[in-house]
Amino acid sequence: MNIASLLEPGHYLYAIADTVELPPVYFGNIGINGAPVYQISQGSMAAVVSNISEKKIRPERKNLAAHNVVIKRLMENATVLPVAFGTIAASNQALMHILKQNSSTFSEQLDRVRGKVELGLRVVLDVPNIFEYMVGRHPDLAELRDDMVGKQHGPTQNDKIEMGRLFDHLLTQDRELHTETVMEVLGPRCVEIRQNPTREEKEVMHLACLVERGAQKAFEDGVFEAANRFDNNFSFDFNGPWAPHHFVSMALQA
Helix, strand or coil, X not given: CCHHHXXXXXXXXXXEEEXXXXXXXCCECCCHHHCCEEEEEECCEEEEEEEECCCCCXXXXXXXXXXXXXXXXXXXXXXXXECCCXXXXXXXXXXXXXXXXXXXXXXXXXXXXXXXXXXXXXEXXXXXXXXXXXXXXXXXXXXXXXXXXXXXXCCCHHHHHHHHHHHHHHHHHHHHHHHHHHHHHHHHHCCEEEECCCCCCCEEEXXXXXXXXXXXXXXXXXXXXXXXXXXXXXXXXXXXXXXXXXXXXXXXXX
């Protein structure tokens, strides 16, 4: 057994970049647990890492914040492939293996997102009661609701199921129409747009947009233009720039 290998720290991975765009520099003690962040290179690929003794890292707020701070710092000077939170290479040998085995894939993905950033857009319905809002928009839903309320013995379970199905159908239909309206404006300003699943009932859309670095102002202007096509019941929230998380695949087995 190699005792030295047992004492070797693991490497916590933040991102992958190419050595041409990311020259060898020391990034400071900004990593997980305040560890120094540096890079290890293999050929044309570089992994930005910090040493870590733990085998697993908990997704606590301070750890997530440190992970994101490193990636944001890297983005100031280079295009990077962000690695999923919590990825640890057990040894220097394991890290070199990752870089060597995935070199061509990393290169292809870097070329795809080079010079681009991710911007997010979330649109929600800012209404006190979404059901009443939908009833006001859709006469067939209002008619079904009135029929149920007017029943002498109250609505049956089947009535409630039918109401729920119609509500879900109309809500999905509205979301699709609203998303088409927004993408009509933002589409020409983006390299690519991905629709993420909505996370709550009032959420209308949750978009990830890949945008050229120099086109961020045009994207922001597009968000305002799209928002003007909606009434005050809709709230638009855009954020970023971020590393292109939704446009690369970096779930490494380390």
